[in-house]
Amino acid sequence: MDHNKLYLEGFLYSIERILDIKFEDEFDRKRYEEIYNYLDLKPNFQSPFSSEYTYKLIELKNYEHLKPIRGQFQIDKNYIQEYKNQINIYLKENNLNKKLKRIYYFTYYKFFSIFDYMKIFGAISNSFLSLNDKAILLEGDINGIQKFIYNITNVEGFVKRLRGRSFFLSILPEIISKSILNSINYPIFNTIYVGGGKFQLLFNIKFLDKVIAKLNEINKIILEDFSGLIGLTFAYVEIKLDDFKNYKQKSMELFQKLEREKYRKFYKILNNVSLKIKSNDICPSCRIETKYYDDEFCNWCKRFEELGEKLLKGSFLVFSNNRGIGLENVGYIDILENYPIDEDFYILNILSEALIDHGFKFINFVQEIKSFSELVEDEGYKKLAYLKIDVNKLGFKFSQVDSFFEVSRLSRFIDLFFSMYLKFIFEKYKDYIYVVYSGGDDLFLVGRWDKIIELAIEINKEFKQWTKNDLSISASINLFDYNYPFKFAAEITSKNLDIAKEEGKEVFILNKFISFEELENVYNDVKEKAEEYKNKISRSLIYRVYIMLKRKYLFFPMFYYQIHRNISDSSIREDFKSKIINKENMEIKKSSEIFLELLLMKTREVKQ
Numbered sequence: 001m002d003h004n005k006l007y008l009e010g011f012l013y014s015i016e017r018i019l020d021i022k023f024e025d026e027f028d029r030k031r032y033e034e035i036y037n038y039l040d041l042k043p044n045f046q047s048p049f050s051s052e053y054t055y056k057l058i059e060l061k062n063y064e065h066l067k068p069i070r071g072q073f074q075i076d077k078n079y080i081q082e083y084k085n086q087i088n089i090y091l092k093e094n095n096l097n098k099k100l101k102r103i104y105y106f107t108y109y110k111f112f113s114i115f116d117y118m119k120i121f122g123a124i125s126n127s128f129l130s131l132n133d134k135a136i137l138l139e140g141d142i143n144g145i146q147k148f149i150y151n152i153t154n155v156e157g158f159v160k161r162l163r164g165r166s167f168f169l170s171i172l173p174e175i176i177s178k179s180i181l182n183s184i185n186y187p188i189f190n191t192i193y194v195g196g197g198k199f200q201l202l203f204n205i206k207f208l209d210k211v212i213a214k215l216n217e218i219n220k221i222i223l224e225d226f227s228g229l230i231g232l233t234f235a236y237v238e239i240k241l242d243d244f245k246n247y248k249q250k251s252m253e254l255f256q257k258l259e260r261e262k263y264r265k266f267y268k269i270l271n272n273v274s275l276k277i278k279s280n281d282i283c284p285s286c287r288i289e290t291k292y293y294d295d296e297f298c299n300w301c302k303r304f305e306e307l308g309e310k311l312l313k314g315s316f317l318v319f320s321n322n323r324g325i326g327l328e329n330v331g332y333i334d335i336l337e338n339y340p341i342d343e344d345f346y347i348l349n350i351l352s353e354a355l356i357d358h359g360f361k362f363i364n365f366v367q368e369i370k371s372f373s374e375l376v377e378d379e380g381y382k383k384l385a386y387l388k389i390d391v392n393k394l395g396f397k398f399s400q401v402d403s404f405f406e407v408s409r410l411s412r413f414i415d416l417f418f419s420m421y422l423k424f425i426f427e428k429y430k431d432y433i434y435v436v437y438s439g440g441d442d443l444f445l446v447g448r449w450d451k452i453i454e455l456a457i458e459i460n461k462e463f464k465q466w467t468k469n470d471l472s473i474s475a476s477i478n479l480f481d482y483n484y485p486f487k488f489a490a491e492i493t494s495k496n497l498d499i500a501k502e503e504g505k506e507v508f509i510l511n512k513f514i515s516f517e518e519l520e521n522v523y524n525d526v527k528e529k530a531e532e533y534k535n536k537i538s539r540s541l542i543y544r545v546y547i548m549l550k551r552k553y554l555f556f557p558m559f560y561y562q563i564h565r566n567i568s569d570s571s572i573r574e575d576f577k578s579k580i581i582n583k584e585n586m587e588i589k590k591s592s593e594i595f596l597e598l599l600l601m602k603t604r605e606v607k608q
Helices: 003-019 029-039 077-090 096-110 115-125 145-150 158-183 205-226 247-264 299-313 394-399 404-429 449-467 486-503 516-532 539-548 552-566 570-580 592-602
Strands: 135-143 191-195 198-204 231-239 316-320 325-327 331-336 344-348 383-391 433-439 442-448 473-481 507-509 512-514
Touching: 003 029, 003 077, 003 096, 003 115, 029 115, 077 096, 096 115, 115 198, 115 404, 135 158, 135 205, 135 247, 145 158, 145 486, 158 191, 158 198, 158 205, 158 299, 158 316, 158 325, 158 331, 158 433, 191 404, 198 205, 205 231, 205 325, 231 247, 247 394, 247 404, 299 325, 299 331, 383 449, 383 486, 394 404, 404 433, 404 442, 404 449, 433 449, 442 449, 449 473, 449 516, 449 592, 473 486, 486 507, 507 516, 512 516, 512 592, 516 570, 516 592, 539 552, 539 592, 552 570, 570 592
Parallel strands: 473 507
Antiparallel strands: 135 198, 135 231, 191 198, 316 331, 316 344, 325 331, 383 442, 383 473, 433 442, 507 512
16 A cells, blocks of 8 residues: 555645645545545634734745734635646656655645645545554654753864754754654655654554664664764554544643653663774763774764754755765765755755745754854953743643644644744844754754844744744843853753743843843843943943942942942933832832843953
8 A cells, every 4th residue: 555645645635625626636535535524624724823813825935924914814716726737737747756745845835824734634644544443643752952962062163063963963853754654655744743852653553563663773773873862762642533633632641651751761772782982082072972093073073063064055955875964774864055866855945936846944044154252253241142942831832722733733833933934033143143953942042142132032022923922932041251161051051941931930141030021121221321321431330339239238328329429420320320220119120230230241342
């Protein structure tokens, strides 16, 4: 039985039903009608975040097209007819795999907001051979990704290695998904979700033993290659067609099983593992892998550096069995500058109808690589800011969604924000930031301290608009010298983000919690007053006031004495006082310390 053919036919049938059209291709529509009607599929054209908003029927060309509009879904018959005509042309292709890939990505391009209904119905169509059949919903989770990315020293060239290892780890779930589905002759489109180090697959129950054997083989390879720093855990549930109507129960069952597996990764394969030691010489970059005496770095660090270099120039992501960087007997990737011939590849970060036959993929924004010292060279206060952002209470949001189709749709829209939408925002800051990763439901950036603050404020505004205030984010902003060990800076930033989320706070900055609104107000004040106070308030006075704030009971007499003695302009004096003391209750403002510290940073001059 050809599962690629079954997927394509189910995919086409769902499009016909949803858009009320019929393609020229002839296939057994009755089989798919039976499943469609049994599921009582009712596509939702509204935003997954607010029923008051919907999406224009428009091509996925730029980030403006991703924004929902208030009102109901409007069908454009001419638009749908043009789409239908192009699909009929694609259906004349003799190669089934090429035909499926073209139709799949062209549909995503044309109908991105409702694409999940078509995608998942195709996966259901080739996983259930009858109404009474059973399938497997499997979820895999690559543990330790963030710690693995952070585990790198500031040895010369480390920024390229960091980019390479971050990108490879972001693609690894897809490499694994492809390998598993290829082993049972399923199309890659049976990957229900991939991102944030996780993947979900749907396939017929008869392939379960073969898939488990393949997963254990992959996990053994990962353990031997990465010395246990990362590992693959997985869990699965049996699923019937009825379960798609009441998905919450199965979702919770799968979640609980996967959580248990995380505490015993590798236990199924430990007896068959062979960890090979090449030499006693430790790689100076990752400080984990061994290397040969004559080599500068271990094999993995060298490959990551090569990949980081290729990402600057290449536009094509190639999947193969043996070229580029990857895992033996699992899969490899490579980045090419020139159009590949007869290879499985994606076009990176380019949305054009003429170039989507092979598929497209959005990746972290890639700019010319600067050293961390170069990022801060034009700023007087030469500190780097490390920024981590994560979505709050996303698990609770998912628990409120009962439809399997809507869970997939919600996951994709969250990932679209971090992997595609923010790419256009990052473009404005490209000379000042470095994107470690951005995808799934979180991001990690490093950059010049002032630009990182501005960017964090903008990301929060965009996310609110994206989700129509249905979800929120928390951020951790931490300042370090540009040569401070990356590993430790990343770990501290992550720890402070965890604290902020546990405390229900929005932003951690300068060892304090603050809301995004307060941060924006304070930072705008700092930018304005840095120029206004120039030559009127000395930096030494600002610093003295900052120190005084820590002496609570003595603050007021000391403060008034200092400002009257050192600020001659009465209007400037009163303005400065208003930034420190609340006029209404004569208490010290909660934001005063952050204001003063940022003002000191902003007024430091660049040394020539």
